[in-house]
Amino acid sequence: MPSELIQVGEDSCLKFQYSAGIYGSRFLEGLREGRILASRCARCRFVLVPPRIVCANCYAKMEEFVSVGPEGTLETFTQVCFPFIDPETGRRRPVPYVYGLIRLDGANNTLQHFLEETDVSRLRIGQRVAAVFRETRAGTLLDIQYFRTVKEL
């Protein structure tokens, strides 16, 4: 047996560049312009966000872009409370934060995004929310700052 058990450490730092592609670049351009683009299937008419080349419902090629939202319905949500390292930065992501799955008006699926409301006792599934765009936009998902609660009459 060895006299001690040795572990060898590694502290890696890698840079990545992910291509958004044709559909993703169109989506991100849309966000930069302050609108949310989805793809519509010519065969089954499903509208999906983010837009993509293959329909997730019937697998036909999707070619048409349509605007969805900016309002929608909250399908589910969670408040993330535990600490963890964010692989995007290599540092701890600030917690707590709240995100949800939002069914944007006109879309058949949901978009996962942050919610402004951080008190989960004030959130309920089925409530109306609306995208809040940043003043300065860079062509990323975070051009939408978060979804705010829409006051119901």
Next chain:
Amino acid sequence: MKRRVAIIGTGQTEHRSRRPDVSIPELIREAVDRALAVAQVEPQAVIIGNMEHFEGIHLSDQWAITGAGGIGRPGLKVATGGTTGSSLALAGTYAVASGLWDVVMVVGWEKLSESGGETTTGIITAFDPIYERPTFAGAVSGLAVYAQRYVHQYGVTPEQAALVAVRARRNAMRNPYAHLRKPVTVEEVLNSPMLSTPIRYLDMCPTSDGACAVIFASERYAGRKAAWVRAVASGRNHPYLGDVTLGADTYRDTLALAAQEAYRKAAITPKDVDVVEMYDPCTYLHLCWLESLGFCGPGQAGKFVEKTALAINPSGGVLCTNPIGATGLIRVAEAAMQLRGEAGERQVDGARTALVTGFGGSFWNEVMVLCRQS
């Protein structure tokens, strides 16, 4: 299936939070030696799998094959995320059923401690960098939004979920391979730190170091104690997390579809199942998925688990043991041990039919039906 497929041997490590005393090949070797000792036959091929994000090793098949005795033999690597272990079992089944080989060893492993406990970080990298990583907090938050929806639909209570954890720990105390073998109370679960609403620390599975090996064989090598694969089914997955809402109730129906297919192929109903080894990464989904598997109606699982005689995760399940790349395969190994009468203190008397599930990101579900007689 083209040919009948049997499980003729299983081996596991004693799963722990950290195994700094062994390298990855040494860890794998422990499970492999035990499976070979049971099966008493040399495999013709080795199929190996792990989830790869956690140890930062991206040619894990080559690196780990020394531990599994795969040198000079044909082999494959399987990496399907959380389902890796169950996919390994499906791959072993396919390989033998096709007639390609008579004896195939599949090996799943994970050494989560080697990423310094940052399992969530690894899991986030399994998801889309442009659309999902900014909000996603790994398996915990991914399961939490799912659980939140289930609570909303059926009024499932934190107490009902907590009872699942209490039972899992009680079962694990009878399983020498289980990682978490300390009992917990409902109060302890309810008072444990909130991870991601509604999931608390003790509602969630641990992260473990461990390995599991299972040997699949054709009829010729089956022997008297064989556990037979009666049916396998692999559910669909979705490209994006937000696509889970595409159908009427897609939060639940990916597993239901796979289960219905497996029941049909095996010509059984849920009533015929004696023991379930389900992939239960958190308490709420343990309940939800018992409904998807058809053991009770929607929203009824909280009450069902209180009175049923069905053996649900006698091993303690994923809630007590989770070396991710091995986790699904441990379900298969545990089910096979039950049918082979090798389950020791956790043996379910007279178990003849077992149902196994695997779950991974993108709502991929896999189901296997094992029987004592083919």
